Amino acid sequence: MKTHWWVFIANKKTYDKRMKERLLPPGARYQKQRPLGFLVGLACFFLLWQLGAVLTGSDIILPGPFPVVKKLILLLNTERFLRALVSSTLRLLLGLAISVPLGMLAGIVSALDKQAAAFLRPFFSVIAATPVMSVILIAFLAFGSEKTPVFTAFLMVFPVIAANTMAGVKAVDPKLTELFKVYCICGFEKLRYLHIPSMLPYLAAGLHSGLSLGWKVIVAAEVLVQPLSALGTGMQMAKAQLETPELFAWTAATVIAAALSDILLDIFSLLMTRKRISL
Numbered sequence: 001m002k003t004h005w006w007v008f009i010a011n012k013k014t015y016d017k018r019m020k021e022r023l024l025p026p027g028a029r030y031q032k033q034r035p036l037g038f039l040v041g042l043a044c045f046f047l048l049w050q051l052g053a054v055l056t057g058s059d060i061i062l063p064g065p066f067p068v069v070k071k072l073i074l075l076l077n078t079e080r081f082l083r084a085l086v087s088s089t090l091r092l093l094l095g096l097a098i099s100v101p102l103g104m105l106a107g108i109v110s111a112l113d114k115q116a117a118a119f120l121r122p123f124f125s126v127i128a129a130t131p132v133m134s135v136i137l138i139a140f141l142a143f144g145s146e147k148t149p150v151f152t153a154f155l156m157v158f159p160v161i162a163a164n165t166m167a168g169v170k171a172v173d174p175k176l177t178e179l180f181k182v183y184c185i186c187g188f189e190k191l192r193y194l195h196i197p198s199m200l201p202y203l204a205a206g207l208h209s210g211l212s213l214g215w216k217v218i219v220a221a222e223v224l225v226q227p228l229s230a231l232g233t234g235m236q237m238a239k240a241q242l243e244t245p246e247l248f249a250w251t252a253a254t255v256i257a258a259a260l261s262d263i264l265l266d267i268f269s270l271l272m273t274r275k276r277i278s279l
Contacts (some may be wrong), residue, residue: 103161108199204269
C-alpha cells in the first residue's frame, strides 16, 4: 500500500536533520568577517598603487589613487554616469533573469535524465570553448548594440547555472534517496523535498559565479559595441580621449557596483537559508 508524502513529513526528524546539514555546505557557510585584515589589505593595495604611479611618473599611463578618487567623486554626480549605471545594471538583471531559470531547468533535466544530459553536452562544450569576444561580435551582427550585452551575458552565465544545478541534484544523500523510496514518495514531492534542498547551496554558488561573470561580460560587450548609455561606453570614451584617471574612475565604479551586488546576494542567500532552517 502506498504511503502518502504527508506521512513522511509528519515523521520528519531524520529528514530535517539532514536537510539542515545540506543547506549550509562548505563555501556557503557565513562566518564573521575580519575587518582588520581587510583594511590592512586595502591599505597595502592603495600603497602599492601609489608607489607604481610615482615610479611611472605619468597620469596617462598610471594615475595615482587620489586623482582617480577625485575623478570618481565628480563622475558620481553626473547624470551621464547614473544613466550608464542603471542601463548596465538592467542589462545584467535581464541576462540573469533569462539564464537562471533556463539554466536551472536544463540542470535538473540533465541530472535526472542521461539522454537529456548527452543531448545538451555539445551545446555546453561549444559555449565553453567559444571566445567571449567572438560571441560579442557575432551577437552584434544579429542583435545590435543594445541587446548584444544581454545575449552575451545569458550565453556565458547559462552553462554556469546549469552545471551547478546539475551537481546539486546529483549530490543528493543516498540515505535520503532510500528513505524516499521506503515511503514511496515520487514526482513533484520528491523534487520539492529532496532535489531542490540539495540543489540550493550549489545554485547559490552558481549565482555568485554567474553574477561576477555577468558583470565582466556585460562591460566587455559594452566596451566593444558601445550602447548609448553604458559603463563600458564610458570606459571606451575615456580611453579614446586619453583620460586615464576617468578610465580608472569608470573601472572603479564598475568594481564597486559588482561588489555591492555580490554583498546583496550574500544577504539574500543568508536570509533565505535561515528561513528554510527555521521552517
